[in-house]
Amino acid sequence: MLALKNSSKSAFRRRLLGWYDANRRNLPWRQTRDPYKIWVSEIMLQQTRVAAVIEYYKRFLKAFPNINALARADEETVLAHWSGLGYYRRARMLRAAAQQLEAAKREMPRTAGELLELPGIGRYTAAAIASIAFREPAAVVDGNVERVLVRMAGENEADSVDFWTTAQELIDTDRPGDFNQAMMELGATVCLPKNPACGACPLKQWCGTRGEHKTAKPAARKTSTVGYVVAGHGPKIALTQRPKTARLMPGMWELPLLHRLPRHAPLFTLRHSVTTTDYVVKVWRGRPPKGSVQSNVAQASKLPLTGLTRKILRRLSLLRD
DNA sequence: GAAACGTGGCT
DNA sequence: TAGCCAAGTTT
Numbered sequence: 001m002l003a004l005k006n007s008s009k010s011a012f013r014r015r016l017l018g019w020y021d022a023n024r025r026n027l028p029w030r031q032t033r034d035p036y037k038i039w040v041s042e043i044m045l046q047q048t049r050v051a052a053v054i055e056y057y058k059r060f061l062k063a064f065p066n067i068n069a070l071a072r073a074d075e076e077t078v079l080a081h082w083s084g085l086g087y088y089r090r091a092r093m094l095r096a097a098a099q100q101l102e103a104a105k106r107e108m109p110r111t112a113g114e115l116l117e118l119p120g121i122g123r124y125t126a127a128a129i130a131s132i133a134f135r136e137p138a139a140v141v142d143g144n145v146e147r148v149l150v151r152m153a154g155e156n157e158a159d160s161v162d163f164w165t166t167a168q169e170l171i172d173t174d175r176p177g178d179f180n181q182a183m184m185e186l187g188a189t190v191c192l193p194k195n196p197a198c199g200a201c202p203l204k205q206w207c208g209t210r211g212e213h214k215t216a217k218p219a220a221r222k223t224s225t226v227g228y229v230v231a232g233h234g235p236k237i238a239l240t241q242r243p244k245t246a247r248l249m250p251g252m253w254e255l256p257l258l259h260r261l262p263r264h265a266p267l268f269t270l271r272h273s274v275t276t277t278d279y280v281v282k283v284w285r286g287r288p289p290k291g292s293v294q295s296n297v298a299q300a301s302k303l304p305l306t307g308l309t310r311k312i313l314r315r316l317s318l319l320r321d
Numbered sequence: 322g323a324a325a326c327g328t329g330g331c332t
Numbered sequence: 333t334a335g336c337c338a339a340g341t342t343t
Contacts, residue, residue: 045339052329052338086327089342122341142339184339193337194332221335248326275326278334307328325343332336 002153002166012206013172013179019202020182028057035108035133036067042128043090043120056085070095071102079304086307088249093120112138132177139167140180144187151191154208225280227258228312231288238288239295254309256289270315272308283312
């Protein structure tokens with residue numbers, strides 16, 4: 001199936017784009033052609049759900065409306081606006097790339113090949129920006145596209161699909177950005193990992209299977225218990241900064257970590273996962289430890305807090321959102 | 322090429 | 333509940 005004849009390819013494109021025109025979600029980054037805004041959206045969407053991105057995207061663009069504003073901002077300020085979204089390296093690299101462009105007095109590169117040279121932009125993101133913002137016919141392959149193509153290929157051919165080559169052969173060169181987004185939209189809303197809505201699929205006549213899509217076994221998870229202390233009077237709260245050299249979330253701020261857990265019962269317990277570790281998090285009230293800094297809660301929200309610290313402060317009603 | 326990188330929502 | 337998973341990139 002994946003080697004479609006030309007006539008079948010145009011029917012495929014027509015069907016897919018027709019479906020997309022009628023069913024596309026109205027997302028904030030679909031209301032602009034500004035390449036910088038497309039760029040920000042693509043970085044935020046890496047391994048991150050649409051629903052989680054929307055509010056971050058709006059706030060981030062309000063704070064950093066263009067490349068120049070992002071390049072001039074402190075890294076800490078940029079990270080504060082990313083706080084809670086995860087994969088913080090993305091924010092550092094996005095800012096670094098903006099600074100590279102400003103330093104070279106360059107505008108945004110207009111081709112996938114040039115975009116690929118910027119930090120944080122890999123093969124997927126380069127093609128996404130080039131196709132959506134600059135109409136370059138560069139096909140995108142993300143998890144959604146892979147799943148759609150595997151299903152279309154059918155069981156016998158699934159293992160031998162060259163995703164990038166296949167997607168590139170299928171792409172609509174008149175509407176490359178819409179084609180790419182349509183493939184992803186289909187994977188995200190119809191061709192789901194589990195219980196795909198095959199009845200609603202505009203591509204079913206080209207589909208080789210409706211079987212489950214096998215994915216690689218995720219890395220084994222570990223579990224661990226950690227304790228944090230809430231210390232402060234009135235509007236103040238104690239925070240500590242993670243080492244700049246830490247592998248995980250370097251330089252970000254969090255509640256002071258307890259090295260020995262008290263015997264008495266914690267204020268509360270919650271669960272939190274960070275990459276491959278599942279934490280049981282216990283929180284006690286206590287005195288501010290040495291090395292911690294007293295910060296106004298209102299100020300704290302402007303720091304690059306870890307997502308877990310945000311969660312705890314929300315739980316204590318010390319933080320909104 | 323595998324592992325690391327964050328988080329929250331859904332089942 | 334515990335596990336699964338999301339518009340990937342870097343090392």
